[in-house]
Amino acid sequence: MLIEPRPLDDPDVQALIGEVQLEYVRRYGGPDEAELLPEEFAAPRGIFLLARADGVPAGIGGWRAKKSSPRGLRHGDAEIKRMYVRPSVRRQGVARRMLGALERTATDAGRRRMVLETGGEQPEAIALYAKAGYVPMAERFGLYADSPTSLYYCKDLPPIRLASDDDLPVLQEIERAAGTLFADLGMSSVADDEPPALDVLRAHRDAGRCWVWFDDHCRPVGYLMADIVDEGVHIEQVSVRPDHARRGIGSALIEHAAGWAQDAGFGSLWLTTYRDVPWNGPYYARLGFRTADDHALSPALARIRAEERGRGLDEWPRIVMRRDLP
Secondary structure, eight states: OEEEEOOTTOHHHHHHHHHHHHHHHHHHSSOOOOOOOGGGGSTTSEEEEEEEETTEEEEEEEEEOOSSOOTTOOTTEEEEEEEEEOGGGTTSSHHHHHHHHHHHHHHHTTOOEEEEEEETTOHHHHHHHHHTTOEEOSOOOSTTTTOTTEEEEEEEOOSEEEOOGGGHHHHHHHHHHHHHHHHTTTOHHHHTSOOOOHHHHHHHHHTTOEEEEEOTTSOEEEEEEEEEETTEEEEEEEEEOGGGTTSSHHHHHHHHHHHHHHHTTOOEEEEEEESSOTTTHHHHHHTTOEEEOGGGOOHHHHHHHHHHHHTTGGGSOEEEEEEEOO
16 A cells, blocks of 8 residues: 555545545534635645555545634644545554554644544544544644534644754754763764764755654654665664654654655665664564575665675674565
8 A cells, every 4th residue: 555645636536535425414414514725735834645556545534734823723734534444354453554644644744733623423433533543632733623512632742843953053953962872881882973974964964764753842862864775664774862862752763764764655664784783683573573594685785785885884793684565
């Protein structure tokens, strides 16, 4: 399944919007009359997504962020609209995948909370939201704010966003700080290895493949940088400041990248790491990665390993690990 951005007036999107409106008529006696404008779902203040299963449109969903905060909404909210899955592909995880994609794209755009309005005649949707961590909210907003049959839910989003240009020198600082842990193991050459250059970080940022976890002051304390390698996604670097270690930041960044890779149609995550360092090989194994055979690597991954050996990183046992994506 592939989940990709589409404009609101895309023919496939409009066909599915027509189907969901018929669903509202069947359940509520009339369509949803809330107005949707194409410009509301344009980056960076919104997005509309289309899910395709085996090339066939299967579901839709979008979120929008108002320029001003109307009644019931906060600055930083992203409102989910028109989430729908065709009956023929329900109970196959499409809705869960779509909801995750909406949350990830909103997170990437710096949104801090997802909000939505639904109705009591949609028990399947209510169950989906509850399972995904949405809770009832006291605030009411939108066209149906005064309707007694409308239900409102929200979910806080993790402090992850795509890196900005101002973040890049901070990411180098994070890398240097994380390197001190290797010095404590006697791996001084690894500790002294230079962090990614600014132009490398910038290229990944521009490609939308460099994410940061930020603190209460919006300053990055961890980051993940990924690249597309052959048929998979290669995690080039994931690092967390030592004073923020053991808080689940690294694993949260990896799960965020895994969701992005899955939505983009990739089937695997790859990385290279030290086999015996506790926060390397054993840590990634707990996250579902498995050691891959060096002799069966794709050409691009083989080149990555050759480059690492050329930099002297193989002084300690180093391995390639793979995690399959469902």
